[in-house]
Amino acid sequence: MCQVGEDYAEPASEEPPPRQPGREQKCVKCKEGLPVVVIRAGDAFCRDCFKAFYIHKFRAVLGKNRLIFPGEKVLLAWSGGPSSSSMVWQVLEGLSRESAKRLRFVPGIVCIDEGAACGLSPEARAKTLAEMKLILQTVGFPWHVVALEEVFDLPPSVLRCFAQEPVETEGAYKAAVDSFLQQQHVLGAEGAGDSPSLAQGEEQLSWPCTQDPQNPQSPDRPPTAAQTEALSRLFDSVKTLTAKEELLQALRTHLILHVARTHGYSKVMTGDSCTRLAIKLMTSLALGRGAFLAWDTGFSDERHGDVVVVRPMREHTLKEVAFYNHLFAVPSVFTPALDTKAPEKASIHRLMEAFMLRLQDQFPSTVSTVYRTSEKLVKAPRDGCAASPPGPRCLLCMCALDIDTAGLCLPSPGCSEEGIGEWVLGFSSPLVPSAPLYLQTVPRLLGLRLPCICPRRSPPPHRPLHPAVLQGWGGCRAAVGGPGPVRGAALLSQGGPPSLRHRAAVLRLPREHEGLALPGPPATLHLGRGPAPQPEGLHRAADPGVPG
Amino acid sequence: MVPLFFQVLKPRLWTCPESSISLIHRPLPAKRAPPPPPALGPRAVCGACFCAAFEAEVLHTVVAGRLLPPGAVVAVGASGGKDSTVLAHVLQVLAPRLGISLRLVAVDEGIGGYRDAALAAVRRQAARWELPLTVVAYADLFGGWTMDAVARSTAGSGRSRACCTFCGVLRRRALEEGARLVGATHIVTGHNADDMAETVLMNFLRGDAARLARGGGLGSPGEGGALPRCRPLQLASQKEVVLYAHFRRLDYFSEECVYAPEAFRGHARHLLKLLEAARPSAVLDLVHSAERLALAPAARPPAPGACALLDGLNRGRPRLAIGKGRRGLDEAGPPRDGEPERAPAPEAVPAF
Numbered sequence: 001m002c003q004v005g006e007d008y009a010e011p012a013s014e015e016p017p018p019r020q021p022g023r024e025q026k027c028v029k030c031k032e033g034l035p036v037v038v039i040r041a042g043d044a045f046c047r048d049c050f051k052a053f054y055i056h057k058f059r060a061v062l063g064k065n066r067l068i069f070p071g072e073k074v075l076l077a078w079s080g081g082p083s084s085s086s087m088v089w090q091v092l093e094g095l096s097r098e099s100a101k102r103l104r105f106v107p108g109i110v111c112i113d114e115g116a117a118c119g120l121s122p123e124a125r126a127k128t129l130a131e132m133k134l135i136l137q138t139v140g141f142p143w144h145v146v147a148l149e150e151v152f153d154l155p156p157s158v159l160r161c162f163a164q165e166p167v168e169t170e171g172a173y174k175a176a177v178d179s180f181l182q183q184q185h186v187l188g189a190e191g192a193g194d195s196p197s198l199a200q201g202e203e204q205l206s207w208p209c210t211q212d213p214q215n216p217q218s219p220d221r222p223p224t225a226a227q228t229e230a231l232s233r234l235f236d237s238v239k240t241l242t243a244k245e246e247l248l249q250a251l252r253t254h255l256i257l258h259v260a261r262t263h264g265y266s267k268v269m270t271g272d273s274c275t276r277l278a279i280k281l282m283t284s285l286a287l288g289r290g291a292f293l294a295w296d297t298g299f300s301d302e303r304h305g306d307v308v309v310v311r312p313m314r315e316h317t318l319k320e321v322a323f324y325n326h327l328f329a330v331p332s333v334f335t336p337a338l339d340t341k342a343p344e345k346a347s348i349h350r351l352m353e354a355f356m357l358r359l360q361d362q363f364p365s366t367v368s369t370v371y372r373t374s375e376k377l378v379k380a381p382r383d384g385c386a387a388s389p390p391g392p393r394c395l396l397c398m399c400a401l402d403i404d405t406a407g408l409c410l411p412s413p414g415c416s417e418e419g420i421g422e423w424v425l426g427f428s429s430p431l432v433p434s435a436p437l438y439l440q441t442v443p444r445l446l447g448l449r450l451p452c453i454c455p456r457r458s459p460p461p462h463r464p465l466h467p468a469v470l471q472g473w474g475g476c477r478a479a480v481g482g483p484g485p486v487r488g489a490a491l492l493s494q495g496g497p498p499s500l501r502h503r504a505a506v507l508r509l510p511r512e513h514e515g516l517a518l519p520g521p522p523a524t525l526h527l528g529r530g531p532a533p534q535p536e537g538l539h540r541a542a543d544p545g546v547p548g
Numbered sequence: 549m550v551p552l553f554f555q556v557l558k559p560r561l562w563t564c565p566e567s568s569i570s571l572i573h574r575p576l577p578a579k580r581a582p583p584p585p586p587a588l589g590p591r592a593v594c595g596a597c598f599c600a601a602f603e604a605e606v607l608h609t610v611v612a613g614r615l616l617p618p619g620a621v622v623a624v625g626a627s628g629g630k631d632s633t634v635l636a637h638v639l640q641v642l643a644p645r646l647g648i649s650l651r652l653v654a655v656d657e658g659i660g661g662y663r664d665a666a667l668a669a670v671r672r673q674a675a676r677w678e679l680p681l682t683v684v685a686y687a688d689l690f691g692g693w694t695m696d697a698v699a700r701s702t703a704g705s706g707r708s709r710a711c712c713t714f715c716g717v718l719r720r721r722a723l724e725e726g727a728r729l730v731g732a733t734h735i736v737t738g739h740n741a742d743d744m745a746e747t748v749l750m751n752f753l754r755g756d757a758a759r760l761a762r763g764g765g766l767g768s769p770g771e772g773g774a775l776p777r778c779r780p781l782q783l784a785s786q787k788e789v790v791l792y793a794h795f796r797r798l799d800y801f802s803e804e805c806v807y808a809p810e811a812f813r814g815h816a817r818h819l820l821k822l823l824e825a826a827r828p829s830a831v832l833d834l835v836h837s838a839e840r841l842a843l844a845p846a847a848r849p850p851a852p853g854a855c856a857l858l859d860g861l862n863r864g865r866p867r868l869a870i871g872k873g874r875r876g877l878d879e880a881g882p883p884r885d886g887e888p889e890r891a892p893a894p895e896a897v898p899a900f
Contacts, residue, residue, distance in 0.1 A: 242827055282752065286823050286830045290837025348827055355819050359753065369755035376757045378844045 029053070037323050041364065047327060054324050057315050058090045062103075065299050066173045067310055068267055070104035070180035075265035076141070077256050078111045080132055080333035084271030086321050087313050089330045091269075092139055104180065105267075109136060109143040110259045112252050116148055116223070116231040117244070118338050126222075131333045138331075144259050149223035149231050151251045158254045241347035244338055246287070250397065260307045272297075272311045275318040275356075278370040283352045292397070294377040303397075317367065595795040602792050606638045606780050610646060613766045615778040616734055618647030623732035623775075625723050626652045626673070626681070628666035628801040631738030633673060634789050635781055637798055639736065640677050653726035653735075655719050656685040658694025662806050669801040676799075684726040686718060690858055693718075699807060712811040717857050727775055739779040742786040742820060745834035748841075750816035761843040785831055 025044055027033040033046025045053060062068055076091060078084045094103035111132060115125035129145065136143045238244050260268050272280065277297045284296045295301050301309040313321070325332060339347060344354045360366045610616050624639060626632045639650055654670045657663055667683065674681035687694050695718075699711045727735050744763075751759045762768075767778025781789060793800060808814070823830040 240827065282749070285748065285752065285837045286827075286834055288829075288833030288836045291840035291842070293837075293841070345822060345826055348823060348830060351819075351822050351826055355822070359815060366753060370752055373752055373755045373757055373760070376844050378842050380842055381840075 036327065039317075039320060039323075050324070051328065054316070054320060055090065055093065058087075058312060059094065059101075059103075061299070061312050061315050065310070067300055067308065068105050069173060069176035071176070071183070072105045072267060073263075073265045074105045074107050074267045074269055075256070075260045075263075076107055076109045077268055077270045078109050079271070080111065080128075080135075080335045081271070082325050082330075082332050083273045083276065083313050083316070083318070083321050085135075085330050085332035086316070086325055087269060087271040088139060088141075089328075090312075092141075107141050108263065108265060109139065109141050110256055110268075111136075111143070111145055112255055113145060113147045114248065114252070114335070114337070116228045117235050117248050117251075118336055118340070119232065120336065122222075122228075128333060128335050135331050135333065144263065146255055146259055147223040148248075148251060148255065149227035151255060152227055152230060154254060154258055158258050241339060241342055242287075242349065245347055245349045248338060257304055257307050266307060268307055268309045270309060270311050271313045273313050273316050273318050273321055274371050275360075275367050277311070277314055277374065278367045279349075279353050279356050281370055281374045282356060283349050286348050286352065289397075291381060293374065294379040297374045298377070298379070314371075599792060599795050602784065602788060603638055603641055605784065607642050607645070609766065609783055610642070610778075610780050613778070615767060615780060616646055616648050616736070620648045620734045621651065621730075621732045622648050622734045622736055623651050623653045623723070623727035623730060625735060625737045626654045626670045627738075628654070628669035628673075629738070630789055630793050630798075630800045630802060631740055631743070631781060633669075633738075633798050633800040634793050634796075635736060635738040636673065636677065636679070637796060638792075639780070640679070648734075650679055651727075651730040651732055652679050652681040653723060653730060653732075654681065654683045655722045655726065656683055656687075657715060657719065658686050658696055659806060660696055662803065665803070666801040669799060672799055680730065682726055682730050684722050684729065686722060689722055689725055690718060693858065695807070711807050712813070714857055715807070724774060732775065735775050735777045737777065737779055738781055740781045740784050740786050740789050741831050741835050742824075744779070744782055744838060745831045746813060746816045746820050748834055748838035749819060750813055753816065754812065757843055760838075760841055763838050763841075765839060782835065783832065 025035055027035045027046035027049050028043050029045060029049035029052075033048060035044030036047050037050050038044045039050075039053075068074060076084070076088055078088055088109060091103060091107050094101075095107070097103075113125060113129060115128065120128075132145065136145075235244055235247070238247055256268055260266075281293055281297045284290075284293055289296060295303050297311075297314075299311055299314060301311075316324075324330065339350050342350055344350055356366060356370075616622055622639065624632065624636045626636060636650070636652060639646075639648070643650055652670065652674050654667060656667060670681065670683075673679075685694075695711065695715055698714050698718075702711045702714065723735060723737075748760070748763060750756075751763065766780075766782055767776065768774075769776050792798075820831065820834075823834075
């Protein structure tokens with residue numbers, strides 16, 4: 001939302017540049033219309049051409065990738081912000097076209113009410129929700145409004161990684177189109193001239209709300225005060241804004257996926273714009289997620305297996321989105337986010353956003369340069385890094401762990417039973433009576449299922465002395481946050497000047513390399529977190545045969 | 549979180565948790581209850597312990613990464629700045645254990661008012677450690693081109709910050725030549741974690757996919773006949789390097805190059821400082837990200853080598869090799885008199 005303001009701060013953008021009188025300049029496309037918006041330097045578009053350009057971009061992204069099959073149920077993740085609103089309107093527009101160019105998937109909308117995480121009052125939340133529902137009713141797609149508190153009711157199976165079978169997209173797409181056309185033909189013969197999607201549309205309209213006949217216990221009811229309390233306690237226990245953002249992101253994704261799975265949607269569309277993706281890319285980079293950038297910012301994100309996340313707005317810059325919404329009166333809702341009113345230095349996310357937008361001012365190609373670079377990233381692991389597809393996955397982001405053979409996106413340098421136990425206890429304390437099963441599962445699985453570098457309990461990893469292993473990486477480490485009242489979480493958090501963290505292990509190195517041993521301090525300097533690893537464990541773990 | 553740096557310098561009396569007595573090493577009794585779990589966050593250590601830990605860390609990086617095999621003759625790229633000074637000092641301490649011998653190689657870029665002072669610092673260090681020092685000058689290697697001349701030549705081309713691009717590529721070549729001159733088998737440079745993090749940020753902001761694809765890792769094995777290079781300090785943050793230099797009372801030259809304020813790197817550096825303040829592990833996270841980036845094989849065009857740059861300079865069109873008009877390189881141009889005769893093929897020079 002800040003970007004909109006930023007765009008408006010340039011007075012010259014909306015009008016043709018003042019040095020050229022408006023009468024002389026014409027739209028660069030049709031050469032006759034009166035230009036109303038300058039997108040790139042020198043490219044002035046008239047209203048109609050801008051609309052055509054914008055819509056074409058949206059459809060071209062979908063058409064180029066051929067991932068959305070005709071007749072498929074697609075869930076649009078709508079936050080109320082400009083980009084996702086614009087996306088919903090694009091879909092609406094695409095479905096109302098004449099039949100040859102109509103989008104042929106079946107949409108639904110999900111929106112997550114994150115008011116509790118942002119500390120909004122119940123009144124403010126109700127007001128926002130009412131605004132959102134008004135828009136949802138205008139749109140007319142089936143919709144699901146889910147409060148963030150419902151993460152407490154999520155089944156642990158959300159964290160399960162569904163099997164991914166490699167799909168041959170090209171052939172599958174053709175087959176799907178054929179069968180769709182066939183079906184349409186049959187229906188067209190039966191029904192009296194009514195096109196099937198119109199019939200579907202009516203069916204949808206008769207089912208406009210989140211009440212699901214199969215699942216009557218998740219109606220559109222407001223979350224209980226206890227749940228809200230639990231959620232704000234959870235977010236309070238996370239100290240830094242960086243960690244809160246990452247945690248919110250993870251919880252939101254899990255909720256959206258859950259809604260998609262329970263209602264049979266196989267694709268989720270998010271409204272990430274080009275500008276947003278460039279910022280996200282740089283943020284992920286700074287959080288150590290270099291191996292997952294292609295998933296985090298690519299067009300399609302298949303890491304969840306059965307539900308694929310796609311980002312159809314990725315070619316639109318925020319500026320284009322803002323002007324489109326302005327010119328064509330696309331409604332959006334302002335919802336305060338976690339970082340609303342936060343100082344610029346409060347989190348990596350905020351910092352990166354401010355930096356990118358400022359640099360974009362000085363060098364107008366910044367966002368597109370970063371975005372184009374991101375297109376060159378591939379999802380396969382880098383040559384020379386471990387490439388075992390069925391390896392363990394991070395429980396929060398569902399990415400394969402990028403630490404060779406043994407490691408965690410949620411690292412556990414001192415992951416002791418106590419720490420994990422305390423973390424679980426922290427959430428299931430009497431203040432939170434309904435045990436958040438799903439949230440408990442994260443640390444529980446962490447302790448029990450995933451390989452752990454704690455030498456007491458698990459087989460030694462192959463490269464224990466690589467600092468990457470001992471430090472642990474990934475934004476998901478950020479997600480469990482800064483040290484809070486919950487000690488287990490704190491154990492997993494960032495701590496200390498980074499490179500001091502593996503010094504404990506380093507100082508134990510001399511046993512391994514007898515001849516190279518430093519005289520100096522005995523092997524007791526333990527500057528890391530958690531209890532000191534057992535020397536013999538590390539000794540056993542150290543495998544000099546594998547190069548760092 | 550308070551960085552260690554400030555904790556150590558805190559002007560109160562404290563005891564080192566390692567030695568129990570402030571500033572004096574004392575081995576802990578063999579039978580002693582395990583220390584309580586350390587308080588969250590950093591622990592303050594005394595200077596001696598810090599330096600020992602720092603040296604152990606570099607040793608670990610070199611050994612675990614198999615960067616410098618025993619018997620290697622290692623050319624240390626010495627600029628006189630803190631990074632190379634600390635690197636040379638640490639390697640000198642570790643040299644007997646690693647079984648390597650060291651040579652200092654300094655490059656004289658020919659930047660008036662800056663390089664002379666830095667070279668004086670390098671000479672003092674070489675005398676102190678009794679290491680052989682070799683100085684190679686751009687002027688000798690590249691047919692009379694000094695950085696001052698390059699800066700004058702690029703100044704008129706609109707984007708003056710291009711001169712740092714030249715300097716970087718040429719210095720790489722010069723170091724290679726210097727190392728061969730002293731018979732070295734390996735080259736080490738003093739890049740620290742902050743440098744690498746800046747580089748990855750900068751390459752993304754500039755869209756330099758080729759360098760992103762090659763970057764990361766602790767060094768390059770030396771393809772195409774080049775000497776293997778490595779960066780033993782890559783996992784040490786700048787603060788630690790400065791701290792080590794402080795405790796070891798190293799004499800180094802700490803002024804910025806006169807052309808540096810024009811470099812694009814300044815933006816990345818500024819961003820990195822902000823990121824580090826918001827989240828101290830961001831620096832190492834960036835280094836890790838750089839290691840793990842996977843780029844499509846098609847996205848790896850060759851970066852311009854020193855020869856291409858020199859060719860452009862000699863033809864009076866310095867932007868040829870670095871700008872969009874890279875194609876223009878194929879055009880014939882009048883060769884200058886000072887053309888270096890022994891210039892090897894460009895592919896022999898892998899860029900960073």
